[in-house]
Amino acid sequence: xxxxxxxxxxxxxxxxxxxxxxxxxxxxxxxxxxxxxxxxxxxxxxxxxxxxxxxxxxxxxxxxxxxxxxxxxxxxxxxxxxxxxxxxxxxxxxxxxxxxxxxxxxxxxxxxxxxxxxxxxxxxxxxxxxxxxxxxxxxxxxxxxxxxxxxxxxxxxxxxxxxxxxxxxxxxxxxxxxxxxxxxxxxxxxxxxxxxxxxxxxxxxxxxxxxxxxxxxxxxxxxxxxxxxxxxxxxxxxxxxxxxxxxxxxxxxxxxxxxxxxxxxxxxxxxxxxxxxxxxxxxxxxxxxxxxxxxxxxxxxxxxxxxxxxxxxxxxxxxxxxxxxxxxxxxxxxxxxxxxxxxxxxxxxxxxxxxxxxxxxxxxxxxxxxxxxxxxxxxxxxxxxxxxxxxxxxxxxxxxxxxxxxxxxxxxxxxxxxxxxxxxxxxxxxxxxxxxxxx
Amino acid sequence: xxxxxxxxxxxxxxxxxxxxxxxxxxxxxxxxxxxxxxxxxxxxxxxxxxxxxxxxxxxxxxxxxxxxxxxxxxxxxxxxxxxxxxxxxxxxxxxxxxxxxxxxxxxxxxxxxxxxxxxxxxxxxxxxxxxxxxxxxxxxxxxxxxxxxxxxxxxxxxxxxxxxxxxxxxxxxxxxxxxxxxxxxxxxxxxxxxxxxxxxxxxxxxxxxxxxxxxxxxxxxxxxxxxxxxxxxxxxxxxxxxxxxxxxxxxxxxxxxxxxxxxxxxxxxxxxxxxxxxxxxxxxxxxxxxxxxxxxxxxxxxxxxxxxxxxxxxxxxxxxxxxxxxxxxxxxxxxxxxxxxxxxxxxxxxxxxxxxxxxxxxxxxxxxxxxxxxxxxxxxxxxxxxxxxxxxxxxxxxxxxxxxxxxxxxxxxxxxxxxxxxxxxxxxxxxxxxxxxxx
Numbered sequence: 001x002x003x004x005x006x007x008x009x010x011x012x013x014x015x016x017x018x019x020x021x022x023x024x025x026x027x028x029x030x031x032x033x034x035x036x037x038x039x040x041x042x043x044x045x046x047x048x049x050x051x052x053x054x055x056x057x058x059x060x061x062x063x064x065x066x067x068x069x070x071x072x073x074x075x076x077x078x079x080x081x082x083x084x085x086x087x088x089x090x091x092x093x094x095x096x097x098x099x100x101x102x103x104x105x106x107x108x109x110x111x112x113x114x115x116x117x118x119x120x121x122x123x124x125x126x127x128x129x130x131x132x133x134x135x136x137x138x139x140x141x142x143x144x145x146x147x148x149x150x151x152x153x154x155x156x157x158x159x160x161x162x163x164x165x166x167x168x169x170x171x172x173x174x175x176x177x178x179x180x181x182x183x184x185x186x187x188x189x190x191x192x193x194x195x196x197x198x199x200x201x202x203x204x205x206x207x208x209x210x211x212x213x214x215x216x217x218x219x220x221x222x223x224x225x226x227x228x229x230x231x232x233x234x235x236x237x238x239x240x241x242x243x244x245x246x247x248x249x250x251x252x253x254x255x256x257x258x259x260x261x262x263x264x265x266x267x268x269x270x271x272x273x274x275x276x277x278x279x280x281x282x283x284x285x286x287x288x289x290x291x292x293x294x295x296x297x298x299x300x301x302x303x304x305x306x307x308x309x310x311x312x313x314x315x316x317x318x319x320x321x322x323x324x325x326x327x328x329x330x331x332x333x334x335x336x337x338x339x340x341x342x343x344x345x346x347x348x349x350x351x352x353x354x355x356x357x358x359x360x361x362x363x364x365x366x367x368x369x370x371x372x373x374x375x376x377x378x379x380x381x382x383x384x385x386x387x388x389x390x391x392x393x394x395x396x397x398x399x400x401x402x403x404x405x406x407x408x409x410x411x412x413x414x415x416x417x418x419x420x421x422x423x424x425x426x427x428x429x430x431x432x433x434x435x436x437x438x439x
Numbered sequence: 440x441x442x443x444x445x446x447x448x449x450x451x452x453x454x455x456x457x458x459x460x461x462x463x464x465x466x467x468x469x470x471x472x473x474x475x476x477x478x479x480x481x482x483x484x485x486x487x488x489x490x491x492x493x494x495x496x497x498x499x500x501x502x503x504x505x506x507x508x509x510x511x512x513x514x515x516x517x518x519x520x521x522x523x524x525x526x527x528x529x530x531x532x533x534x535x536x537x538x539x540x541x542x543x544x545x546x547x548x549x550x551x552x553x554x555x556x557x558x559x560x561x562x563x564x565x566x567x568x569x570x571x572x573x574x575x576x577x578x579x580x581x582x583x584x585x586x587x588x589x590x591x592x593x594x595x596x597x598x599x600x601x602x603x604x605x606x607x608x609x610x611x612x613x614x615x616x617x618x619x620x621x622x623x624x625x626x627x628x629x630x631x632x633x634x635x636x637x638x639x640x641x642x643x644x645x646x647x648x649x650x651x652x653x654x655x656x657x658x659x660x661x662x663x664x665x666x667x668x669x670x671x672x673x674x675x676x677x678x679x680x681x682x683x684x685x686x687x688x689x690x691x692x693x694x695x696x697x698x699x700x701x702x703x704x705x706x707x708x709x710x711x712x713x714x715x716x717x718x719x720x721x722x723x724x725x726x727x728x729x730x731x732x733x734x735x736x737x738x739x740x741x742x743x744x745x746x747x748x749x750x751x752x753x754x755x756x757x758x759x760x761x762x763x764x765x766x767x768x769x770x771x772x773x774x775x776x777x778x779x780x781x782x783x784x785x786x787x788x789x790x791x792x793x794x795x796x797x798x799x800x801x802x803x804x805x806x807x808x809x810x811x812x813x814x815x816x817x818x819x820x821x822x823x824x825x826x827x828x829x830x831x832x833x834x835x836x837x838x839x840x841x842x843x844x845x846x847x848x849x850x851x852x853x854x855x856x857x858x859x860x861x862x863x864x865x866x867x868x869x870x871x872x873x874x875x876x877x878x
Contacts, residue, residue, distance in 0.1 A: 026590050026732045033592050036657055036780035039768065132587070138733035140587025148571070148579025151465050151753030153472050218475055276739060279718055293465045294577035294740060294750035300715060301736035311733035314590030325766045329478065332761065341475035 008041030009321050012070035014092060015082035016049035019106050019133070021056045022310030023080060028057075030314075038318045046070050055306075071096040078320055080313060081105040090114050093129065097121050102324075104316040106133035106309055112207035112223040115214075119334040126328040130316035135208040136161050136285045138308030139301040140315060145289055146215045146336040152291025154216040156256035158269075158438055161208040163283035163303045164192045164199040165231055165251040169268075170281040173239050173248065179232060191283060201230035202251065202266035209253035212287065213264050217257055217345065218337030222264070225347035229267035238360060238431060241402050242270050245358075245388060247435065248278040254436060261348040270358050270404075270435040277438065288438060296439070351411040356385065356435035359403045359413075361420060362428045369425035370401060376419045382408045398427060404435055447480030448760050451509035453531060454521035455488035458545050458572070460495045461749030462519060467496075469753075477757045485509050487522075494745075510535040517759055519752060520544040529553050532568065536560050541763075543755040545572035545748055551646035551662040554653075558773040565767040569755035574647040575600055575724045577747030578740040579754060584728055585654045585775040591730025593655040595695040597708075597877055600647040602722035602742045603631045603638040604670055604690040608707075609720040612678050612687065618671060630722060630743075640669035641690065641705035648692035651726065652703050656696055656784065657776035661703070664786035668706035677799060677870060680841050681709050684827060686797075686874070687717040693875060700787040709797050709843075709874040716877065727877060735878070790850040795824065795874035798842045798852075800859060801867045808864035809840060815858045821847045837866060843874055 013020050027034070027042055035041045047058060048067040064070065071079055071092055079096040081103055083089050089110045096103050097118070105111065111118070111131050122129045132142045136159065145154070160166050164186050171182040183200065186192040198204040206226040214221050231251050242249050247270035256263040271278040276298055280286040285303025290296045302308035323331055333339060363369040370387075377384060383406040390400050405413070417430045452459050466473070466481055474480045486497060487506040503509065510518055510531055518535040520542055522528050528549045535542050536557070544550065550557070550570050561568045571581045575598065584593070599605050603625050610621040622639065625631040637643040645665040653660050670690050681688050686709035695702040710717040715737055719725040724742025729735045741747035762770055772778060802808040809826075816823060822845040829839050844852070856869045 022732070030590060030592055030732070033657075034590060036776045037589050037772070039772075039777045138730075139736055140583050143582060143587045144579050144738075147758065148582045148754055149750065150476050150757040151469060151473060151750045153469055218472075274718075276715060276718060279713075279715060291577075291750065292469070293461070293746040293753070295747055297578055297738070297740035299583075299736070299738060302734050307732040308734055311588065311590045311730065314732070315587055318589040319586060322769050322771065325769045327764045330761050330764050333476070333478075337475045338478045 006040045008043040009077055009324070010043050010045035010075050011078040011080055011317060012046040012048070012073055012076040013044055013080045013082065014048045014067040014070050015084070016047055016053045016056060017082065018306050019309045019313065020049070020082040021053040022306035023082065023313045024056050024058065026307060026310045026314050034314065034318060038321050040321055042317055042321065045075050046073055067092050068095055071099060071101065076101060077324070078102045078104060078317060081107060086110055086113060093118055094121060097125050097127055097129070100125055100127060102127045102320045103129045104313055104320060105129065105131050106313055108134040108204070108207040108211060112210040112221055115211070115221040119339070122334065123339060128320050128323060128331065129334060130320055131211070132316045133309050133312035135211050136287055137301065137303040137305060138311040139285060139287065139299045139303065140312065141212070141287045141299045142215060144299055145212065146332055149289060149291050149294060152293045154257065155290045155292060156254070157212055157216055157287060157289045158252050158254045158277070158436060159209065159212065159287035160250055160277065160280050160285055161253050161287065161303060162199055162205040162251060163285060164196065165205070166280065167191055167283045168200070169231065169249060169251060172234070172236055173243065176236055178236060179234055200232050202228035205251065205253045205266045209255055209264060209266055213255035213262065215336035216255060216289065217262055218335070218341065218343050219262060219345060220342055222347050225264060227265040227350040231268050234268050238433065241360065241388065242358065245386065245402070245404060246273050247271060248273050249433070250278065252436065258348070258354070260352060261346040263353040264347050265350060265353055268433055270433055271438055275438050351414065353410050354407050355410065356407050357405045357413050358433040358435050359405070359417070360431035361401045361426055362398045363401050364398065364425045364427055369423060372423050372425070373401070373403070373420055376416050377405065380412050380416050382406070382412060382416060445479045447482040448516055448763070449482050449484035449514050450517040450519055450756060451485040451487070451512055451515040452483055452519045452521065453487045453506040453509050454523070455486055455492045455495060456521065457745045458748045458752065459488070459521040460492040461745035462521065462752045463495050463497065465746060465749045465753050473753065473757060477760050479760055481756055481760065484514050485512055506531045507534055510540065511538060515540060516763070517541045517543060517756060519756070520546060525549055525552060532557055533560060536564050536566055536568070539564055539566060541566045541759045542568045543752055543759060544568065544570050545752055547573040547643070547646040547650065551649040551660055554650070554660040558778070561773065562778060567759050567762060567770065568773060569759055570650070571755045572748050572751035574650050575726055576740065576742040576744060577750040578724060578726065578738045578742065579751065580726045580738045581654060583738055584651065585771055588728060588730050588733060591732045593696065594729045594731060595693070596651055596655055596726060596728045597691050597693045597716070597875065598648065598651065598726035599689055599716065599719050599724055600692050600726065600742060601638055601644040601690060602724060603635065604644070605719065606630055606722045607639070608670065608688060608690060611673070611675055612682065615675055617675060618673055639671050641667035644690065644692045644705045648694055648703060648705055652694035652701060654775035655694060655728065656701055657774070657780065657782050658701060658784060659781055661786050664703060666704040666789040670707050673707050677872065680799065680827065681797065684825065684841070684843060685712050686710060687712050688872070689717065691875065697787070697793070699791060700785040702792040703786050704789060704792055707872055709872055710877055714877050790853065791848060793846050793848050795846050796844045796852050797872040797874050798844070798856070799870035800840045800865055801837045802840050803837060803864045803866055808862060811862050811864070812840070812842070812859055815855050816844065819851050819855050821845065821851060821855060
C-alpha cells in the first residue's frame with residue numbers, strides 16, 4: 001500500500017490508566033485501518049506508567065516510570081500526555097515541547113488553566129499541541145468548531161459536557177431519585193470520583209466550556225472568569241415542576257457572544273423538553289453550536305470512557321502525523337484563530353449575563369403574595385412568561401408559586417429576588433434556576 | 440494581524456444561485472472572522488453566472504456567463520463549483536483540475552457518480568477536490584468521519600440526509616396528513632423541486648449515502664449499487680401503527696459493514712421513538728456514525744439552504760487555503776483512505792442485506808391466519824419480536840395484523856411474504872417496512 005512503506009511514526013504514551021490503556025489498545029487493534037487512512041503506521045515506542053494496566057498487552061514495548069524519559073526520548077516524535085492533573089502534566093508537556101516534540105493530550109484542566117502559556121511555547125518551537133480528547137470525549141467537537149464551522153461567526157454554544165452530572169440528572173428525572181442517592185450509585189459505578197466536586201460543582205464542565213469558548217470566539221483561555229454553579233442543591237421537586245412546565249433540567253455549559261462581552265457559565269438549566277439536547281440522557285454528552293451561517297448544529301456521543309476518549313486521542317495523532325511535513329504558519333491554530341488575531345472582548349461577570357429565570361416561591365397568603373411578586377417584577381421591567389400555581393402539597397401547608405420570566409440581566413433578577421424574600425408572605429429563600437430556549 | 444499581510448487567496452465562484460449566493464454573502468460578511476482563522480483573506484476574483492442574484496451585491500467583481508473562463512482564469516487558485524448537475528459540472532471540474540486549480544463543490548450527484556474519476560485526476564495534478572457541502576449541508580459530517588473518527592473501524596452509519604423527505608414524514612406523523620398533501624406544501628414552500636423524484640424516491644439520499652459509505656469504510660464510490668426505496672407509498676396508517684409500537688418512521692440512509700459485504704440502502708425505516716435521531720424533525724438532517732472505539736455519535740443541523748450549505752463550502756475553502764503549502768501526499772485523502780488502500784469489499788445486493796421487518800397483513804379470518812403466518816415465519820427461522828392486532832377499523836371489516844420480526848436476511852422475508860400472500864385469508868399485498876434499532 002504505497003505510502004505505507006514510509007517509516008512509521010514513533011509515539012510515546014505517558015500514563016497507562018483508563019485513557020492511556022484505551023489509546024494503546026485502539027492503536028494496536030486498528031493499526032491497519034489507521035495506516036490505511038494516515039498513509040503511515042503509528043508505533044508506540046515507549047510507555048511511561050506507574051503500574052501495568054491489566055487490559056493492555058504491552059509485551060515488547062519499552063516502559064519506564066519516569067514520564068520525562070519519554071519527553072526526552074530522541075526516537076519519539078509525538079508525546080501523548082494522559083497522566084492528568086496540572087503540575088507534573090504541565091512540566092511534562094513543556095519539556096516535550098522544548099525538545100521539539102508534538103503533544104497530544106486529553107487534559108482539560110491543563111489546557112483550560114495553562115493553555116495560553118503552553119500554546120505560546122509550542123508556537124515558538126513550531127510544534128502542535130492537540131487536545132480534541134479534552135472536551136466531550138470521543139465527539140470531534142473541537143474539530144467541528146475549529147475547522148468545520150470556520151465560515152461562521154459563532155453566536156453561542158451550549159453543552160452537556162459532564163457525563164456524571166447528566167447521569168445524576170437523568171436518574172433524578174426518570175426515577176424521582178434524590179441527588180445524594182444517585183451520586184452514591186454513580187460513585188459505585190465508577191462514573192464519579194471518590195471526590196465528586198469537579199463533576200457535580202461544574203468545575204470539570206467549566207474547564208471544557210472555557211476551551212470551547214476560546215475556539216468559538218477567538219479569545220484567550222480564561223478559566224478563572226467562568227461562572228460555575230453545581231447541581232448539588234437541586235431537588236426532585238424542581239425537576240418535576242420543570243417537567244410540568246414543559247422543560248428538562250440539564251447541567252449546561254453556556255457560552256454566548258453579546259455586544260457587551262462574552263457569557264461563560266455552567267449551571268443547572270431548564271431547556272424546552274422538545275429540544276434534541278434536552279433528550280440527551282445518561283452519561284452521554286452533546287454540544288450545540290450556533291453560527292450565523294449554519295444556524296444550530298449539535299454533536300452527540302460518549303463524553304468519557306476508555307475507548308471513546310482514546311478515539312479522540314488517536315484522531316489527533318493522525319492529524320499530527322499528517323501535519324509533520326506542513327509549514328507551521330499554515331496549520332490550524334491551537335485556538336482556531338491566529339494567535340495575533342485573538343480578541344480582548346471581555347468575559348462578563350455573571351451579574352451582567354442575561355437569561356430567563358425559573359423562580360419557585362414558597363408563599364403563605366397566595367393571592368396577596370402573587371400580586372406583590374408581580375409588582376416587584378413589573379417595577380424592574382421583568383416580564384412573566386408563565387405562572388404555575390400548585391395545590392398545597394407539603395406538610396406545612398405552604399403553596400409553591402412557580403414563575404418563568406422573559407430574558408433579563410441577572411443583576412435585575414437578584415434585586416427582584418431580594419425584594420420577594422423581604423415580603424412577609426414569603427417564608428423561605430426563593431429557588432432560582434436559569435432557563436435557556438436554545439433556538 | 441501578522442499573517443494577514445499575506446496576499447489574499449483568489450477564488451472563483453461558478454453558479455450564483457442559492458448556494459452560490461450564500462457562499463458569496465458569507466465570504467463578504469464574515470471576511471474578517473474568516474481571515475482571523477485562516478491567516479489569509481479570501482477574495483472572490485470572478486463569478487460565472489447565468490443571471491444576477493438579487494440577494495447578492497457583487498459590485499466591482501468581474502462576472503462572466505462562461506464557467507470555463509473561471510476554470511482558466513490564471514489569477515484564480517480555487518474554483519467553487521455550484522452549478523449542479525452531472526455533465527457541465529463534470530467538464531468544469533476536470534478543466535479546473537487540469538489547470539492545476541483546487542476545487543470546492545457542493546455537488547453530491549457529481550461526486551457520487553463521477554467522484555472516482557475526478558479524484559484520480561485531482562491526485563495526478565496534486566490538487567484537492569473538497570466536498571463537505573455535498574452531504575448534509577452545513578453539518579461538518581465529512582470532516583467528522585474522515586478526520587474526527589480516524590481512529591475507528593466504522594461499523595455502520597445511518598442518516599436523515601434529505602430535508603424534504605423528513606419534512607414530509609414529520610408532517611404526516613404530527614398532523615396525520617397524507618403524503619401527497621404534504622408534498623404539495625413542500626413544493627409551495629420551495630423545499631421540494633417541481634420534479635420531486637430525487638427527494639422522495641431516495642436518489643438524493645443515495646448520492647449522499649454513497650459518499651458517506653466510501654469515507655467510512657474505505658471503498659470506491661459505487662452509487663449504482665445503492666438500493667433505494669422511496670416514501671411515496673407510505674400511508675398515515677403505517678405511520679400511526681409504528682407510533683403505537685413505539686417507533687417513528689424516517690427515510691433513512693443506512694450503510695453497514697458486515698463479513699459478507701457492505702449494505703448500502705435508502706428506505707423508509709422504523710426507529711425506536713426514544714432514539715435521538717428519531718426526534719430529528721422538519722427539514723433538519725442528522726447522521727449517526729458508529730465506530731468500534733467511539734461507539735455511537737450523532738451530527739445534527741440544517742441539511743440544505745442558502746447559508747447552511749455555504750457554511751460547508753467556505754469551511755472547505757479555509758481547509759484548502761491552509762493546504763496550499765502542504766505536501767500532497769500528506770493531505771487527508773479525498774475518500775479518507777489512501778487511494779491505494781481502498782478495499783474491494785463488495786456492496787451487497789438488497790436480498791443479502793439484513794434487517795428487522797415490520798409487516799402489515801390484511802386478514803379475513805384472524806386467528807386462523809395468525810397461526811398460518813406464524814408457521815410461515817417459524818419454518819424460515821424468522822423470530823417474531825412483537826405482534827399488534829388492531830380492532831377492525833376499515834369499512835371492509837378486514838383486520839390488520841402487524842408483526843415486527845427479529846433481524847433476518849431480506850431474501851428470507853421476501854419468501855415469507857410470498858407465502859403469506861398466497862394464503863386464502865390474506866386479501867391484499869403485505870406491507871413491509873424495515874426496522875433498525877440503531878444501538
